[in-house]
Amino acid sequence: MANKKKGQTQVCVYPDWCKGCGICVAFCPSKVLELSALGKAEPVREEDCINCGFCELHCPDFAISIRPREIGAACPTFPSGPPSNGEAC
């Protein structure tokens, strides 16, 4: 939270966990995210992110992760390994 400078962060959205409710898109103070054609949140203006943490706290599906930017580092596709064939309930 201390660092309010823009462009210090990388915004990762796990597409398999995102349900496209649009909360992050609507409430992001610098309009970093947008819904893609597939109906998933997508960081389109990542360099504008001020690291406020709103999307991370308010994502009901735990699909957004804000991390310090490392040049060239790719976002992991899944939060903790690829999905297993989980029990239905």
Add this chain to the structure above:
Amino acid sequence: MADVTQLIHDYLRHNKKFPHVFCPGCGHGIVLGSLIRSVHALQLPKDDVVIVAGIGCSGRMAVYVDFNTVHTTHGRALTFATGIKMANPRLKVICVMGDGDALSIGGNHLIHAARRNIGITALVLNNMIYGMTGGQCSPATPQGNNTMTTPNGSLEQPFDTVELVSAAGANYVARGTSFHAQQLDRLITDAIQHPGFSVVEALSPCPTQYGRKNKFKGAVPMYEWLKKNTVKLENRKENDPRIPVGVFRNLDRPGLEERYADLKAQIRAKGQGR
């Protein structure tokens, strides 16, 4: 803010099917995140936390978290929790209930748990409707609102959870919303630490059942409604129609399990004197 999501993922049961069953935009996911952050902030070991949940959308929360969990019968979450707390007072028992679960089917148990002042944290997720069973009118549906069973507007007065449990005698009573996640974190953290019965009512929008029937165009307008129609208790002026959020009651009376331990010690001392 780097590890908020990672922290939540550490507390989830990854052998369950994810993403979870809650509808897109449902506030229950945010409350679940808040609960996990609160337990993490208190540094409680996973084995010392018991989540007891009833039936309903909120009942699904117990399935996804990696604590000791019980998914109980409808409305009886507090009764199971009472048994667990009395049998093992060392455990932190958190009872997750919906508004139908806590106020109508288990309304009796809620007031009596508050009367006994037993050391349980009750988290009442109020989405103002019976979401899972198809959108029937619940005891928390505001007067005049449409639901599946009241298509021309509900005629009944809703329950005010905060006033109900305060009158019944709970130690700690607070109300938060899923829009104010950081405040909700603080309220749940306080409630878990507090001795005696503590209740946190979390307003959590239901876009699928409640929103669709009440002219909300999706999840986002419901969160905007929460933002506009809530006011902090400290800043509230008289006759403000907005919903007050914050801590309503903060007492320090001993819980039932403490009084029970005292009684046991007293009787034992008496027996040894003979």
